[in-house]
Amino acid sequence: MKALVDGKKCTVCGVCSDVCPFGAITVGETSVEISDECTLCGMCVDTCEFGAISLPEVGAGPAADLADYNGVWVFAEWRDGTVHKVSYELLGAGRQLADKRGVELAAVLLGHGLGEALSSELIAYGADVVYLVDHPQLARFTNEAYADVLVDLIHKKRPEILLAGATSIGRSFIPRVAASVRTGLTADCTELDISEEGLLLQTRPAFGGNVMATIVCPNSRPQMATVRPKVMRPVRQPEHPGRSEVIEVSDGIFQNRVEVLEVIPEQDQTAKLTEADIIVSGGRGLGKAENFVLLEELAQLVKGAVGASRGAVEEGWIAPSHQVGQTGRTVAPTLYMAVGLSGAIQHVVGMQGSKIIVAVNKDREAPVFDVASCGVVADLFEFIPAFIRKIKQERE
Ligand SMILES: Cc1cc2nc3c(=O)[nH]c(=O)nc-3n(C[C@H](O)[C@H](O)[C@H](O)COP(=O)(O)OP(=O)(O)OC[C@H]3O[C@@H](n4cnc5c(N)ncnc54)[C@H](O)[C@@H]3O)c2cc1C
Incomplete structure (x- = not known):
């Protein structure tokens, strides 16, 4: 789909081509062509003073009557019989959205033989209702089975908002769900709110993290967003009342062509990094791979994990699973030490939720000091060994 040009109104002035951030508009002698690069961003529509450009109608699918859609849903992800923390975080955010809308907050739990x-x-973390679908096909996650069921539930119950974690599972099947119900999806949101008209305001970094874009989905339902782990805050209220509702699905809805034979756990640092309470992250200032030993020693001493900037990862000094930031992991430990990294915006978006940020950099103008709770202007090769010695002394 792309923007539409009304040839009768177009004067071929070329202003639309100048403002298009995607280079999707070519101005010819007598007409304007819009290519498949068009993302329907609407910049050209706003700019054209002749009203010659318009966007095609979208989302006229199952959500044609938006008022029929009601309630906020959170997809409740689980692994090894335990709810993933991101689902509790989303219930925290979903609770606020539901209260602002004056609607119910539901958790959608798909699985087989899951305990009460x-x-x-899920109720203790804010859900008013848990929609539980129990079926052997859902015993292990597969894209098709989970999407088939969630699409079926959306058609049956019509939620206005659906949130899911931007985990490997969420990223894998939620776009399929959005496409199936012909609605929009904003991935990796860092902030969610509700407008006065009830639109979900979905804020996320755009253009390489240089701007924060707030995206709305005005013409179709549900409004769907994914959020990375550790971005939102969970709130546990043991007294919160709620109910479970078992929903039957017929075998006929499954079109699964995949069978999971075995699950082999990944042996990397990702889980350790996102769960760690203390993270010591290194950047290009470390100078070479061997110097990461310094940070490993410090991390071990404080029972923390080692993170890294993309700069260090690109140098090949440390594995990509350690990378923090926009294209790495989002983390929010109690203490984040940023050592010898500049604090580029793409790094900062992945760690700014940390409670305390300590930056060690020899350049006092380094941007990392703008987000640091405590800044140390020093050569890391002097400071870190001295810091390690001090911790050891204190413990003797
Ligand atoms: C689309 C996109 C996505 C990106 N995603 C990410 C991402 O997820 N994560 C990420 O980190 N980056 C990401 N980047 C890259 C980001 O823009 C930066 O290039 C990168 O973070 C820089 O890494 P750095 O801070 O280690 O290196 P540099 O910018 O080179 O900084 C090194 C720092 O070390 C300091 N230093 C040097 N020697 C010492 C010393 N002896 N003692 C103390 N300090 C010292 C220097 O003063 C300097 O501030 C992305 C970029 C793009 C375009």
């Missing part, structure tokens, strides 16, 4: 305890916990 999972539903009770």
Whole structure:
């Protein structure tokens, strides 16, 4: 789909081509052509003073009557019989959205043989209702089975908002769900709010993290967003009342062509990094791979994990699973030490949720000091060994 040009109104002035950030508009002698690069961003529509450009109608699918859609849903992800923390975080955010809209907050739990305890916990974290679908096809996650069921539930119950974690599972099947119900999806949101008209305001970094874009989905429902782990805050209220509702699905809805034979756990640092309470991250200032030993020693001493900037990863000094930032992991530990990294915006978006940020950099103008709770202007090769010695002395 792309923007439409009304040849009768177009004067071929070329202003639309100048403002298009995607280079999708070519101005010819007598007409303007819009290519498939068009993202329907609408810049050309706003700029054209002759009203010659318009966007095509979207989302006239199942959500044609928007008022029929009601309630906020959170997809409740689980692994090894335990709810993933991101689902609790999303219930925290979803609770606020539901309260502003004056609607119910639901958790959608898909699986097989899951205990009652999972539903009770989802309620304690804010869900008014847990929609539980129990079916052997859902015993292990597969894209098709999970998408088939979620699409079926959306058609049956019509939520106005659906949130999911931007985890490997969420990233894998939520776009399929959005496409199936012909609605929009904003990935990796860092902030969510509700406008007065009830539109979900979905804010996320755009253009390489240089701007924060707020995206709305005015013409179709549900309004769908994914959020990375550790971006939102969970709120546990053990007394919060809620109910479970078991929903039957017919075998006929499954079109699964995939069978999971075995699950082999990934042996990398990702889980350790996102769960760690203390992270010591290094950047290009480390100078070479061997120098990461310094940070490993410090991390071990404080029972933390080692993170890295993309600069260090690109140098090949440390594995990509350690990378923090826009194209790495989002983390929010109690203490984040940024050592010998400049604090580029793409790094900062991945760690700014940390409670305390300590930056060690020899350049006092380094941008990392703008987000640091505590800044140390020093050569890391002097400071870190001295810091390690001090911790050891204190513990003797
Ligand atoms: C689309 C896109 C996505 C990106 N995603 C990410 C991402 O997810 N994560 C990420 O980190 N980056 C990301 N980047 C890259 C980002 O823009 C920066 O290039 C990168 O973070 C820089 O890494 P750095 O801070 O280690 O290196 P540099 O910018 O080179 O900074 C090194 C720092 O070390 C300091 N230093 C040097 N020697 C010492 C010393 N002896 N003692 C103390 N300090 C010292 C210097 O003063 C300097 O501030 C992305 C970029 C783009 C375009």
